Amino acid sequence: MTLNDRLIIKVPASSANLGPGFDSIGLALNLYLTLEVEKHDKWECRSQCEELKDLPTDESHFICQVAIQTAAHYGIKLSPCKISVDSEIPLARGLGSSAAAIVAGIELADSVGDLGLTRQEKLLLATKWEGHPDNVGASLFGGLVIGCYRQNEVDMLSFRDLPFEMVALIPQDILLTKESREVLPTTYSQGEAIQASSTANLLVAALLSQNWSLAGKMMEKDLFHQPYRKPLIHAYHEMEQLAKSSGAFGVALSGAGPTVICFIEKGKGKQLMHTMQAGFPEMNAMLLSISDTGSNICTAEKFVQ
Incomplete structure (x- = not known):
């Protein structure tokens, strides 16, 4: 330069x-x-x-x-x-x-x-x-x-070139990664680690093979962090239910949260964004692509x- x-x-x-x-x-x-x-x-x-x-x-x-x-x-x-x-x-x-x-x-x-x-x-x-x-x-x-x-x-x-898009529900309140990491366990049992890692492996395979329903199922079955962080997110389960009933194939925390990200097949996200914004007007619903x-x-x- x-x-x-x-x-x-x-x-x-x-x-x-x-x-x-x-x-x-x-x-x-x-x-x-x-x-x-x-x-x-x-x-x-x-x-x-x-x-x-x-x-x-x-x-x-x-x-x-x-x-x-x-x-x-x-x-x-x-x-x-x-x-x-x-x-x-x-x-x-x-x-x-x-x-x-x-x-x-x-x-x-x-x-x-x-x-x-x-x-x-x-x-x-x-x-x-x-x-x-x-x-x-x-x-x-x-x-x-x-x-x-x-x-x-x-x-x-x-x-x-993966054919899905996302609707992010972004709250007004911040959540520092440090705070959200403090709720996580320091160790996992061998059984928990096996289940958690196999779930992640299958998630990748499902996304790459475009098996959207299986990908969404694996997102919900996480054992590593979401069971401990979801209680920190206001109305997480209500957001998940509305998104899935409106066409989303999967819902997950974005990183450590507090943003919740809803996954949907490409071309279908605009209507989902309007639905989520109407359902949770205190948040900012945003249509995102990869x-x-x-x-x-x-x-x-x-x-x-």
Whole structure:
């Protein structure tokens, strides 16, 4: 990136787990975090978004810190930048806002610092920041991702062109991931682990074979996290019942919640969105589709990734 370049970094939101795929399955969504970047004499990071206006405006901003520390990891002192941030991703609602910020910071470091990172290297860096690969993997690769993180290594596959869409029910109240993790058990019995992992395996097979009813059944049978988190979500069961009676094949918490995400065959989501909005007017019902591209970088109208 030269001094006069204006860089645009666009990173999709994500939904993780899809029920039983705890910390391993993610889905990229068509809500985006967008950075407009130009080199500057000091770090400056600003946003017109109401949710983001109270965040730091200097190098202590989270995205800047990810970028600076990523470059430092490779022995590079990153040149300061002026960054304009725009985000369609609600904060602390289970739609991958922190993962998108991490990916944006790594993409920023790679482009401004000329690091030449591969997408796999970006995935490992992002996973170390986030602690698990589902959200960051979806934001990087796009589509439906299934990943495994162990012993400083991440393996991941991404699948695209899946013919379903989603209706997200987004509440006004936030739910921090830290708080929702505190309700989870620290250990599972061998029997519970076998049942929970087999449910996740079958969910993936059902989605890829487009067996929607089986996919929805597996979403409901999660043992890893939803039984403990559902009580934190007001009217979860009522939302699930209305969605399924209105054509959704599956319902799950989006990540740690509090957003509830309803899955439906492609082309049928608009009516479901209207039904869910009428049934739960205190929430924001949003029709979403899968983002198949992952993070993108654009400079002077030419896509470089």
